[in-house]
Amino acid sequence: MSGAEDAVAQGQERTAPDAVPTRIAQVVMLHHAGDREEARNRYLGLWAEIGEQGYPLHRCTLAHYLADTQDDPADELAWDLRALSAAEELTAGCPADHEGALAARSLYPSLHLNLAADYDRLGRPEAARLHLWRARRAAESLGDDRYAAGVRAEIGRLERSLGEGGSSPDGPWGPPRQRP
Numbered sequence: 761m762s763g764a765e766d767a768v769a770q771g772q773e774r775t776a777p778d779a780v781p782t783r784i785a786q787v788v789m790l791h792h793a794g795d796r797e798e799a800r801n802r803y804l805g806l807w808a809e810i811g812e813q814g815y816p817l818h819r820c821t822l823a824h825y826l827a828d829t830q831d832d833p834a835d836e837l838a839w840d841l842r843a844l845s846a847a848e849e850l851t852a853g854c855p856a857d858h859e860g861a862l863a864a865r866s867l868y869p870s871l872h873l874n875l876a877a878d879y880d881r882l883g884r885p886e887a888a889r890l891h892l893w894r895a896r897r898a899a900e901s902l903g904d905d906r907y908a909a910g911v912r913a914e915i916g917r918l919e920r921s922l923g924e925g926g927s928s929p930d931g932p933w934g935p936p937r938q939r940p
Contacts, residue, residue, distance in 0.1 A: 783806060791828070803829060806822055820864055840871065892918055892924065
């Protein structure tokens, strides 16, 4: 490879990670338009490109969305667990004010909410309640935007579904009630 070709290749390697969020967003639009199977195939193609060792925020985001395209609740759980693991890897390895760590932290309420719903569908109510509690705790740090309102509304729906109903002694955002 010539010096110029090597410089271009290195430049592409440096800019390629920046293209990943845009590519994920394009597939999100496809999924929201109703083509779940094609979205799943494209997400899997992106996953194959970035791999298990890719940038944790990219893995977290991609796995988070990929979970929503799964037909089998166990597969959805596996992808949601990958998303949480990547978020934890990023927040543990970066300063608190790092852009990627901040983005991952903002996803925690949704990540735990999805895990709670997964465990509920799989008939594991205690695991569902644990992640619901974690979703509630993480949601306390969210602002008052549409994302936060949507997450809190979904937490409320799942609370009612699990019989939590916000009736814990600490209110709707306190720890879950203990079951006998």
